[in-house]
Amino acid sequence: MTDLTAANAPTGPDKYPVALRVLHWLRAILILGLIAAGWTMTSLDDGTEAKFAQFYPLHKSFGVLVFLIVLVQLAIRSAARLPPEPVLPAHERVLSRVVHIAIYVLLLAVPLMGYAMSSTYPDSDGVTLFGLPLPELLPKSEQWFRVFQFLHKVFAYSLLGLVGLHVAGALKHRFVDADPQADVLRRMW
Structure with missing residues (x-):
């Protein structure tokens, strides 16, 4: 049995473990794809076959995949040696922590609301993970579907918005701050 901490040791004293860096960028790409697919599929006419035959099932599958990736990331983070906190002004350090925690909460909440939305929709064919059906744990209900649909969208x-703030902060530290210790992007690169 391999030691999770040793297997995911950072390649340098100020970098995240390789596994976390790979999952971070994979998750980022998937989220951007999910947002683009969500906008596309909801703008398509209901008569468009691809809307329900491809877009919705793939959106659901990739949403479940992101949820699973986040669970793996959280498990690795809890066992791995992480780089020390970057040298930032106190207000930026607090904002960074709040944004990161909120992003992780939403990375779990958005797919859960999507699952709940699909599970409660009276005409839904359920949620699959690339063809593997997942159990529907909630009863069908038009009223609850609308609640979960609203929450999924708002979340x-x-x-x-938080991802935009996260990216803006990383770019600010890279290109605006004069202190290389504040360059947080190199920790995840």
């Missing part, structure tokens, strides 16, 4: 847009 997804909130996540998008």
Whole structure:
């Protein structure tokens, strides 16, 4: 049995473990794809066959995949040696922590609301993970479907806003701050 901490040791004293860096960038690509697919599929006419035959099932599958990736990331983070906190002004350090925690909460909440939305929708064919059907744990209900649909949308847009803030902060530290210790992007590169 391999030691999870040793297997995911950072390649340098100020870098995240390789596994976390790979999962971070994979998750980022998947989230951008999910947002693009969500906008596309909801704008398509209901008569468009691809809307329900390809877009919705793939959106659901990739949403479940992101959820699973986040669970793996959290498990690795809890066992791995992480780089020391970057040297940032106190207000930026607090903002960074709040944004990161909120992003992780939403990375779990958005797919859960999507699952709940699909599970409660009376005409839904359920949620699959690339063809493997997942159990529907909630009863069909038009009223609850609308609640979960609203929450899924609000949480997804909130996540998008926080990701934008996260990217802006990383770019600010890379290109605006004069202190290389504040360059947080190199920790995840």
